[in-house]
Amino acid sequence: MFRRKSFWGGAHPSEEKSWTEHKSIEDLPLPEKVIIPLQQHIGAAAEPIVQKGDEVKTGQPLGKTDKFVSVPCHASISGTVASIETRPHPLGIDLLSIVIENDEKETWIDNVTPSPNFMDLSVNEMKKRIQEAGIAGMGGAAFPTHVKLSPPPEKPIEIVFLNGVECEPFLTADHRLMLEKPSEILNGLRIIMKILNVHRAIIAIEKNKPDAIQRMKIETASEKGVSVLPLAVKYPQGAEKQLIKAATGREVPSGGLPMDVGCLVHNVGTALAIFEAVSSRKPLIERVVTVTGPGIRDPKNLRVRIGTPFRNLIDFCGGYTESAAKLVNGGPIMGISQVTDEVPVIKGTSGVLILDEETANLEAEHACISCARCVDVCPMKLIPNRMANLVEVQRVEEAYEIGLLDCIECGTCSYICPAKRNLAQYIKLGKALWDEKQREAG
C-alpha cells in the first residue's frame, strides 16, 4: 500500500525549469515560410500530394500514404508551394520536405468546425479523425497515435496514462499546457478512454509541478475513474516503462509494449491534439515549444505552427546571447544537436534549447574506470559500461546477450559517467550494428 511511487535507478540532473515555467504560452506570429518534412513520425514517410506552385490552405493535406503505420502531414499556413526538396531535418538528416510561402491570408480549409457533440461520434469515426489529423506522439518519439489506439483484441487495455511528467530538464511545454488547457486535455483523455473502452486513467505529473497537479486535480475532481498521480522528481520518470512501473508496479516485459501489461501512455500534448482533431477535425498543424536555455535572451513557451524554422522562434525570443554555442531539438538529455537554425519545428519538437559555451563544450572521453555509476542509474538494470565497451570493439553479439535491445536510450548513463563516456551513443550504435547483422543474416 505504501509502495514508493518511483522506479529503480535514475538520476537527478538540475531541473532548470525556472527559465520558463511561469511564462504563459504565447502565439508565435505566422512565419513567412514553413518547411514541412514528409516524415515527422515513426513509420512510413508520406508521399507528396501537392505540386510546386499549388495554392494551399491552412490545414490542407500535403502528403499521405496508404500504410497504416504512418501519418499524413498538412499545410500549417496558407500560401504557395514554393518547392518540394530535401531539407535539413531536426533529426539530423536531410529529408524530403514541402516548403510553403505564406500568402498572409491565413485561409483555412472549410471543414474545421467545432462540434459540441463529439463524444457521440463512433469509435471508428474518432480514430479516422485522429489518423486524418496526422497525430503522432508529441512527447518526442512521434509514434502514430491512431496505431497506438488500435491495440489487438487479445491485449485489452485497463489503464490509460496521460504523461505530464516532463522529466527532461528545461522543458515546460507540457507543464504550461496542463495549466492553460486542462479541460481540453481532459476531453482528449475522455476520447482516448472511449476509443479503448477503458474506465481507469491516471494523469502522471512530477512533483516539481505542484500547480499543474493542483489544476488537473480540480479539473478531474468529478471525473469517474480518472486520478492525478504526483510522481517523484527523477530522470527518466517520463519514460513509459518507468512511468508504468512507478504507478502500478507492473513491469513491461523485455521486448514488449505497455499494452502487454494492460497499459497505454499518451503525452498530455497528444491528448490536446486528439481533442482538437475529434471535436473540430483540426489537423495537427501547431504545437507548444519551450524555447529556453542560457543561450537565448528571453526564454518563452510558444505556440508554433509545424514547419516554422527554429530561427523564427529564436528571433521572437530576443535572439541568441553572446555565449550561445549549441542548438538542440528537444531537451538536454535526449535532444538532438543541430547544425543550423534553418531546421523546422516538427510534431515531436517539445523544445528548442540553446546552450552556452560553458555547458556545450563537453569534456573528452576517458577510459571507463568501472565506477558503476551507470549501473546504479540505469532504469532498465543494464550494465551500460560493459555494453558500450563491447560495442566499441565490435562484439555486438555479446552486447545483445546482455540486453542491448532493452536499452531505452534515455541517456542517464552518459549523463552520470565521470569518465564522460558517450555510453548511450555506443549502445545506439550497437543497436544499428545489430540490425545490420540481422539483415545480412537474412
Place this chain on the structure above:
Amino acid sequence: MRSNVKQDNCPESINGGSHSMERSFYISPSPHIKDVDSIPKIMYTVVGSLIPAGIGAVYFFGIQVLWIILLSISTAVITELLCQRILKRPIRITDGSAIITGLLLAYNLPAEVPLWLPAVGACFGIVVGKMAFGGLGYNPLNPALVGRAFLMASWPVHMTVFETVPRNGTLSGIDAITTATPLNVFEHTREILAHSSQYTTEQLTEATQAVSQLYDSHGDLFFGRIGGCLGETSAFLLLIGAVFLMYRRIIGWKIPLTYVGTVALLTWIFGGIDGLFTGDPLFHVLSGGLILGAFYMATDMVTSPVTFKGRLLFGTGCGILTVVIRLWGGYPEGVSYSILLMNLTVPLLDRYTKPKIFGGK
C-alpha cells in the same frame, strides 16, 4: 566517436539582416548536459580523504614518514608521466590517480623503511600494475598493492620488521613486548597455545596473558597508538575519510561492510584461544590494515565489481581470504593478498552476478 566537433569557425554575421548559416554550433551526441563529477574530481576527493591518516602517521611515527609519502607519490607521478610519454598515450597525469597509488603504497610501508624502497615500489606498481595494461581503467589489479606485493617478495625483512614506536603508544599494544605489532604478537601466542606441549607452563601463561592484554587494547588500536604500516594504524582517522567518501558517494557500503563484517564474524568464530566462538572480532577489525584495505583499496573502482551482488561477494571473499591468511597462513596479515586475489575474480563476479533486466525473466 569524438564528443565534440565544432564546425568550421565561420565569422558571425556582421550585417545583422542576413539569416543564413553564419553561426556555428557544437555538435555532439546527447546528452548535452553532464553530471559535475569527473575522474579528477573523484581522485582528488580520495586523496583528500586520506590526508587525516597521513597527518596522523607523521604525528605517530615522526617526520621521516612524510619523506616516505612524498617520495612514493612523486615517484608514482613521474613514472606514470614517463610511461605516458614513452608509450605515446594521452597525457592524463593530472587526473590524480597516480597520487592515490603513491599514497596508498606509502601507507602500506613500515615507518623505518629505507627511502629507496617506496620509490622502487611505486615505480613497479605504476609500470607493471597499471601502465603495462594501458593505464587507468584497464588495470586488473590495484597498482599500489602490486607495488607492495613486489616489495614483500623482494625485501621481506624491510617490509615486515616494525621498530618505530608510535608517539604515546606501544609497538604491540602490550607494554612488555617491544618488538612486534599486535598481529605479530597474536600470531605468535596462538602458535604457542596451539602447540602447548612444547612450551613451559610459564610461557603458556605469558601467552594467555598477552592475548587478553591485546584484547584490552581496543582504544590504542582504534586511535592508532600501536605499531604497524605507517598509514594503516589509526582506524579513527581512516574512518573520518571513509565517511566523507561515502557521503560523496565515491565509495559504497557494500564492499567495506561485507569485508569488515566477514572478518568480524569469522574471527569471532575461529579466532579465539579457548575454542570456537571465543575470538575477539573487534581486535581483528581494528588491527593490521583491514580498515585501510576495506575502505580504500578493496573499493578501488577499477578493480572491484560493478554489480550489486558482485560487490557483496567481492567484499565477502576478501574477508574470508584475510581471515584464512591471518589465522592459518604464514603471514600475520593478509589484507593486501586477499584484495589482490579477489581483484582477479572481478570479471567472473561481474559476469555471473548480472542483475535481472527490467522486464526480464
